[in-house]
Structure formats: structure tokens, C-alpha cells
Amino acid sequence: MDAALAEDSYDLIVLDVMMPGEDGLSVCRRLRVAGSIPILMLTALGDDDDRIRGLDLGADDYLPKPFNPRELVSRVRAILRRTSHRENGIGHLAGRRVKFSHLELDYDQAVLASNDGTAVPLTSGELKLLSIFLERPRATLRRDELALLTAGRELGPLDRTIDNQVSRLRRKIEPDILRPRIIRTIRNEGYCLSCDVEVIE
Amino acid sequence: MDAALAEDSYDLIVLDVMMPGEDGLSVCRRLRVAGSIPILMLTALGDDDDRIRGLDLGADDYLPKPFNPRELVSRVRAILRRTSHRENGIGHLAGRRVKFSHLELDYDQAVLASNDGTAVPLTSGELKLLSIFLERPRATLRRDELALLTAGRELGPLDRTIDNQVSRLRRKIEPDILRPRIIRTIRNEGYCLSCDVEVIE
């Protein structure tokens, strides 16, 4: 699958959970970190909690076996209806340069250049987090969504990982660190990139 | 439902199939003709063919009763993840500046600038409350409506939460705190933004 994905692009993946070796949930996690390709999970495990976990891991739908093949078709159609004509989000940033606020990100170089001429390198984690925000300007992202999209992991109850990453990123992008205005905190909800984003060709 | 839809905009509809009068499938059809609001169908009819029909009519997902409430939440999230847009729930204010009374709100910066040159930052809670008022100028909003819109929660009988939030917001926007003119109290009813609102750009 990895080889095929590297080769071509696909509209949707139907993913079984019970597989020898790496299981479907783990694959789902990896796919989510890598991009936003639609996933329909399919499994004999009809358990509620399994479905919930699958969906929370970023799957678009979860169909328990045994299933009616026509239902599979209908569900695939339902997902594609939603995902196909989706132009609103900024596509993939890989290889692009992106302007936002007073900054310009060079994705390939992982370098942030400021209006005032200074430039800062980003670590891979910071770049990942920042691109997730840049692809979804003005969307409020919960901590668990961010954890899923950055690292493909679920958050424990006392997990401050995302706060830490945001804090580190802010240090590099906020002009006034005491009053963050690019990545804003939405109390009880998460974080939100509150500026326009322009992708340079 | 039709009246509510004409009045406000919604992110998603959870639709039961078995209803007295017009049934859910018919409603779904109508909604699809009217627009693309996400629909999650919910029903006691667990039959394959019903699910397939629902999905083919344009529903985004179809969950048979009895269902696990957490699964409903996960499925709603999965749909909303796809339909993205969801910019904070704050429709047309995101990224705008708004003039009202002697003030100008910069939504992105979460800063209130006054005619006299002073500027005050707002907390995320204050910003949310203020935007709710700014989106509904001169509408009287009951405390329970405000609680629902700000925090998505119901109010207890002795709950002074909203009064407190309004009080805190007033401190930042009222020129004469002893005589609030911008957010007026309507006794036994609620609060009301009593000035014109102009969205810039």
C-alpha cells in the first residue's frame, strides 16, 4: 500500500482493521499524519468502542462486517460526495511558499522569513504543526485533533504535549509573545490560526 | 425545522426517519434539493435497504438505533471534519473589523480600539460573547440563549455566569460603566446590543 500510494494518487481507501502485522487503526493513524485521503474502515469488530476509536483516529466512516456490498458502495459515494468538490481548504503545502501575517514560510527549506528580514529555521515538528494550521486558516482545532494530525496519537487526559508544541511555535512566529495573535487560544476548545494565508506559486 | 432553517444557519442536521407526518427520507430529499447542509440520519429501521436509500438520497451518514451516544458524537465529528468550513462558528465576522458605537473590534487580533485611541485586548470568552451580540444587533437575547451560544450549556436556576460575563465585557466597552448604553439590560428578558453595527471591508 505504501508503495502504491507513493506511486499514484487515490480518491479513497477502504481499510480492514484485522490484518496480519500492522493493524488497520495504526495504518489509519499513519495516513492521517501523512495527508487527508478519505478512509472507510471495514471490520469484523463490530464493537462500539472500536468504531468510535476508528472514527476518532480520523476515519471518515466505519462499516462493520458482514456488510451489504451495496451499502459499501453507497457509503463510499457519500464520502466522495463530500470530499471531491472540496476546494475550500488550502491543499498540500509541500514544496510551496506561504505568506501569512508578517511571515513567509518556505516549506521545503523549513525556514520562516519575516518582513523585517530575519529568518528562523523550524524543526520538523514545528513545521508539521504550522502547516496544519496554515492548511486550515481560522478553523479552531482541538488538542486531540492536533495530536492526531501531527503525530497520529491520542492524547492522555493530562497531556500537555500540544500546548508545548504551540508554545514553541509561538516563540518563533509571534511578534509579541505575551499577546499571541497569530495562533490564538480558544479556551476550552483549542487553538486557531487567526490570519489570512496566501500560497505563492 | 423549516422556520428555523430560514432564520439561522446550521452546521449539521441529525434527522430521524420515523416521524409522524412527513418522514425523514422525504425531508432529506428536500434538504438536498435546497442545499448541501450535512445530514446524519438516525433511525430504528436498521434495514440495509433503508440505509442505502438514505445514503443515496444524499445523507452523509446513517446510524441505526439503538446507538451509542459517543458514536453519534464521533460520527458527527467525522462529517464536520470533512465539510470543514467551520470557521469558529463565527460566520461573517472572522477576519473582519467591526465598528459599533465609539469602538472598533479587530476580530483577528481580539482587540477593541476606541475612538480616543486606546485599545483593549479581549479574552476568548469576551470575544465570543461580543461577537454573538454584534451578529445580532438590537436583538434581545435571554440568558439561557447566551449560555447556549457562548458555552453550549444550559443554565442552572441560580446561575450568574452570564451576568458576570456581561459585567466583565461591559467594563471594557461601556464609556460610563454606571449607565451601560451599548449592552442594555432588559429586565426579565435578557440583554440587548443597542447600537448599529458596521462590518468593514
Added chain:
DNA sequence: GCACGTTGATACATTTGGTGACAAAACGGC
């Protein structure tokens, strides 16, 4: 193995907003 940078975990400081108490204001009946 060692120096280095990155990242997650932990601990602590700070901010925010809900709660309950009480004061002030509004209202109604007289």
C-alpha cells in the same frame, strides 16, 4: 561514546471564568 538538537513529560506560574455572597437597582403594592 559523545555532543547536539528535538521532543515529550513534569512541575509550577499565570490566566480565565464559574460560583456564591452580598449590594444595588427595579418593581409592585400600599
Added chain:
DNA sequence: GCCGTTTTGTCACCAAATGTATCAACGTGC
């Protein structure tokens, strides 16, 4: 007007949420 009642304003306190410094674990390149 006067009083009692209800409603509202706001203060002080506290619990929860968030920001971030620091440390440990880990990997990487030499």
C-alpha cells in the same frame, strides 16, 4: 413616598485551563 420582593451588578474566591521552564529520553552525526 415607603417598604418588601425580585432581579441584576459585581466582588472575591477558587477550580480549571493554559503558558512555559526545565529535565529526561531519544535519535543522529561525528
